Every structure is written in C-alpha cells, then in structure tokens.
Amino acid sequence: MPQRRRQQRILVVAETNQLPSGTDGLNVPRCSEPSSARSLHAALHGLTSKLVRICFDPSNRTLKRIAPLIHRLERQRQDLQHCAASVESQFLTVGSILEELSRLSDQLVSQGETLLLIATGKAEAKAILLSTVQIMEPPLAFIDTANHTFTEWLTRFEEFDSKIDAILRTEHLLQRTLAPLRMIQTLFKVETTTLEPEVQRMFLALIADIERLHGQVTENFGSRFKPLQQTKEALAHITKGLRQSIRLNGAFASEKRASIHASINTLERDLDANSKLDIRLNQTTGSIAKDVNEVVVGMQYQDITDQRIQHVDEALQSIRDRSVAAGHRASPQEKQAALSFIHHAASIQAAQLQGVTKNLDNAESQITNAIQNILKTLENVDAGCLDLREFEQHTTSSEGMVQVLLNTIQETRDLLTVTTKHIEDAHHAIEPLGGLTSNLTGTVRKLSFEIQLIGLNAQVQAALIGSGTGLEVLSAHISDISRETSRISDQAAQELDAVAELLREGVTAFGALGESSRNERSVFDSAGKTQEDRLHGFRDKALQTLSAVSELLSQVKTKASNSLQSIQFGEGVMVCLGNLERTLHDIQETILQYYPKEQLEAHRDQATSEIKRNYTMAAEHDVFEAASRVSLLPKSPHPNTATLIHPTLPASSPPQPSQTPVQSPTSPINPIATSTAATNSALGDNVELF
C-alpha cells in the first residue's frame, strides 16, 4: 500500500513537471497521430519508458527524501541564529570579566611595585632608616661622653669624700694637740703667783689667748665644719645618681648600638632578598600581560565564528532555495545539478560547522587556560607576598625594625632627660660647696696664724723672765703645741684648698655638661620628632600597601575563579551545531543513496564555484579546501587559525610568545603579506600596510 501511494505521488509529480522534449525520451506520438497498432505500441512503449523513468528518476526520489531534512535544516538554522546571539552575549560577559580582571591585575601589579619599592629600599625606606640611625648617633655619643665624665668625676668625688673625712679628722687632731694647754694654763697660774704683777698679767693674757684658741677650735670645727658633713652626704647622693647613670647609660648606648646594627644588617638582608622578588614581580607583570593577550585573541573568535555561522546560514539558505527550485519543474539534469550542489554544499557546511565547533572549543580553552595561568601567576604573587610578610614583620610588627628605631628614639629622649637631670642635680649640689670650703680655709689659716702667735708670745715672755725657770719650759711646750697645731691647720687648709679647687672644677665641668646636655636634648627632640613622623609615615605606607596587595589579590583570585565558571560557550551552541551537522550528513547520505558519488562529482566544480564566493575569510580557507578539494587561489594567510589553536598545549603550558601570531608549520605563506614583508614582517604576517 505505501508503495502504491508513492507511485501515485510520483505520477502526479511527473504530470505536473514540464520536461523539455528531446532530452528526457518523452517525445512520444501525440493523440493527433494516426492510431495504428504500431504507433499505439510505440506510444505505449514511450509512455511506459517515460513512466519508468519518472518512477525511477533518482532526482525526484532524492528530492522527496531530503525535503523533510531541508525542513529540519531550516528549523535548526533558526536555532543556530539564537545560539549565535547567546554566544555573543557570553563572550561579552567574558569581555566584562576580562576588563575587570585586567583592571584589578594592573592595580595589583602597581601596588606590588610600590610594595617592592618600599621593601627593596628603592623608595625612601633605606634613607629613612639610615637617617634615623644617623640622628641617633649624636645623642648616643653624648651619652657616652656624659658617661665618661660621670666615671671620671665619680673617682674624683670619692677622693673628695676622703679629703672631707681627713678635714673632719683634723678637729680631733687639733683638740688632742691642744689638750695639754689646759694643764699648761694651770701650771702658768702656779708658776706666776710668785712673779711681779706685771709679768703675772702678761702670762694671764697668754692664758686667755690659749683659752680663746680652744674656743675658736671648738667653734670652727664643732660648728662651721658641720656643713662639710652635709656636703659629704650630698656628694654621696650625687655619686649614687652618677653610678646609676653610668650603669644605665653604659648599657643603653651599647645595647642600642647593637640593636641598631642588627636592624641595619637585617634591613640589608631584606632589601637584598626583596630585590629578587622585584624581578619576580616584573616577570609576573609580563606573564599576566601575555595571558591577557591570550584572552583578547580568544575573544576575537566570537566575531570570527559569528561570521562563519553567517556564511553557513547563507549556504543553508542556498541549499533550501536550490532544493525548492529543483522540486518545481526542473529538468532531471537541473535536478541532478541541484542535488550535486546540495551534496557538496552540505559537505562543506558540515566541515564549516566542525570548524566553528573547533573555534569555539579552542577559544574556550584558550581563554580558560589564560585565566588559569593568571590565577597561577597570582598564586606566585601571593607566595611572593608571603616572603614579604617577613618584611612586614621587620617594618610593622612590635618587634620590627621600625618599632625598634621608634623605641630607641623615645628611650634616647628619656635617657637624655634623665642624664640632663643628673648633671643638673650634681651641678646644683656642688655649686654652693665651693664658697663653703673657701670660708673654712680662711678660718683654718687664721687659726693657725693665731696659734703661732701664742707660741711666739709664750717664748718671748719666757725669754724676758730668764732661763732656768719653769715658765721657760712651759713656754717651750706652748711653742711646740703651736707648731704642731699650725702644721695640722696648714694641712687642713691645703686639703680644703684642694677640695675647693676640685669643687670649682666640678662646678665648671657639670655646668658645661649640663649646657651640652640641654642643647643635645633640644636638637634631638626636634630631629627625633621629625624622624618619628617619617618612620610612622613609612610604616603606615608599608601597612596600607601590604593591605591593598592582600585585598587586591583576594579580589582578583575570586574574580578569576568565578570567571572560569562563566566561560562555557559550548552548552547550547554545540548542540545546535551538532544537530545541524547531523542533518547535513543525513542529506549527504540520502543523496548518495540515489546517486553514485562519481555522478555527483561531475557537477562538483560548478557547485563549489557557487559556494566559494562566500569563503573569503582566512579562517574558512582550509576547511573549504579540504571539504571541496578546490583551491582558493591566491592563497591567504591563516595566522588566525594557527594563532588560536594550540591543541597540543596542555592547560598548564606557558603562554606562547605573543609578539607575532603563531603560524602553523604547515600554513602557506600569504603572497600579499610577503610582498611587503620588508616593511611589515615585524608586525606579523596578518598585517599589511599599504
């Protein structure tokens, strides 16, 4: 039954077709011719032949068989247009991601450069740290000087203390020396009772002088020398302060010098190590630029594939139009030519669709690989920043170099203040002592002189009375006591002179040291403040940059990771392309069922010459030539197809050099490009400047 229905349909088709006579064997006699058995037989034979040819004409059967496929093709063609629009939208999304990624990467690299300028000392870091060390040297040197002065004066004050002790011991010596005078007074009184009143009065006057001398010794050493004891105590307090300063200053200067030295050494090591990171960051910048270029190249395949799809679309419309035209009153030859065209066009379009699929696949891989490479590069930057965290420790942590220097500045300032106070205290304590000892020296010298006068007077009086008396012996004793007393007093006076001299020197020395200390503190207060501000600024900038790098790294990595999920051009369009390709294969197969390949080949040149008009794109040449076996001369360059496709490169392969497009080893040379190779070779084979 289906067979009969098909035959009926074929008959209808045959009746409606206007086949040209003489070409299809239908030149049968018309009804107007004589009706004879012979002619009837001939007519019937002719009609039968015609019916047989109509019924078994492969063109009609093929056209009928491919009609639903052409309908399917039409529907799928429309689907492909939607898919192409969808692909464009996806590419534009990737374009936005690329711009954002590139912007963030640029910022990251810029911040990384700033960080490295800080970390390698190419910015002002080294200058700041070294100038900090420089401004520390004068106060540290002053502290050393003060310490030296303190040590020297500590020794002298200890001598001073011994001298005061000796002076204070003088009182006891004098009292002991003068003690016999009491008894001599009594003996004088006894011896003079028998003498004349005149002589008696004279000796009584001498006794009164001796009494007064006792009084003076007691008064001077008992009361006026008392402040010497206080001076001694004051000096003890001063020397205690000086010892404390010596201990603090000595430790401070040596510790700070060692600490600063260690910091500078650390800085040198850091700067050296960070210089290597500088090179790495420069490589990173270059690497990211290459990968961004890879994305840019991959992105351009949207336009290339879109145009290829448009060319396929135009070819599919031609297939449809040729199919429809062949179904309407075409001769068998025309039908065969149309089917040959459809067959070859389908073959070429199927290859084109494979090319589009490959383009999209490769664009996706190229963009994905490039973004993955960017991610890897950023991981390296991250690792580099891990190294830089050591720098962060040195610059920003509480134990870091900057903080050490800030602490040293503050401690030096404090120590200068304390040292200045110790110097001023010592100066204030010594200054009044000079006057005190001067007064005492005069008193002691006067006392010594008076004792000598009493002794002399006693000798004179004894000589006047005559020898052989007891008074002469007593006078001689007085004279001896006077000499001894004078010697002791002179010695005390000399001691006091020495002490006075020492105190004057001390007053002068501590006065000058106090002046220097105040000046040093004033200069350091100002310079230290400026340096603290610079150190704070340096640390703040390092912190901000480290923070910015960290934040940008995080953003870029997130953006790059998210973008990888957006780059999937395949899903919808690949289905469309696959469906179309299958339909085109079905059409080809269907045609081949009815026509031997050789028969189709007879029309190949005609078919391909029609089709090749569209194939002016470099990307299409190989595909067209392979599918049609027709050469598109003159040959065009294929830098774009070669550039895009790196099928042998694994995902982790480094990006290819991007200075010039990568050309396939088998790609032909563009004759036009090579004609101007002298001027354009540096620009690439896909560039020609007129």
Place this chain on the structure above:
Amino acid sequence: MSKTIITVDDAATMRRMISFTLRGAGHEVLEACDGVEALSLLRSNRVDLIITDVNMPRMDGIEFTRQIRQIPALSRVPVLLLTTESDPDKKAKGKAAGATGWIVKPFQQDQLLAVVARVLPN
C-alpha cells in the same frame, strides 16, 4: 602620547577588545557599530586614527573608507581595516578606497599597538 582613535565594528566583542587594548595603552577610544554611525561621530569628534571592520551592515568598511577620503578634514587620517577577510580582491578594494593598512583578525595586542604606533602621525 595619547591619541584619539575610533573603532568601527558591528561585533560588540571586537569593539570591546580593540578599545580594551588601545585604552590600556593610554589612548582615547570612540566606538561605532558601522560606517553610518562612525561618520556621524566623526562630524563632531576629531580623531587621529580610524580602525574599521570590513563586513558591516548599512555601510561596510570599504565604502566607509571611500567616504572618509572624500571628507577634507579626514582625508589624511590613517584608516586601518581590521577584518576576518583575507581575500586579495577585497584587500585591493580597501587599498583603492584609501585604507592605510589591512589587519586580519585575530590581532595580538602588541601587534595592534605596534601597527597603531607605526601609522599614527607623530
């Protein structure tokens, strides 16, 4: 030195990639989706270079170049045709229309910038 460049392409992706590349090099970029829109923009904007696609709706790149060369103010502005086409006949038409150069897509960023630097007036 920053220059003003107009890029004319019906493919938004291409316009985006060209602008991205040129802006990255510090140039100002104007965008048009075909020759008609580009001519309209060029009436009110001075440019140092024109980069145009060939196959575009309404007015293609070759016709656009031809018209550019007839405008006195633009007659000496370099025109680069950046296209998927590598057909010698089309290239010859582009040259005859007054184009300065022909670049087959896809371009490499360094390459495009090198060509731009070469053709831009000093």
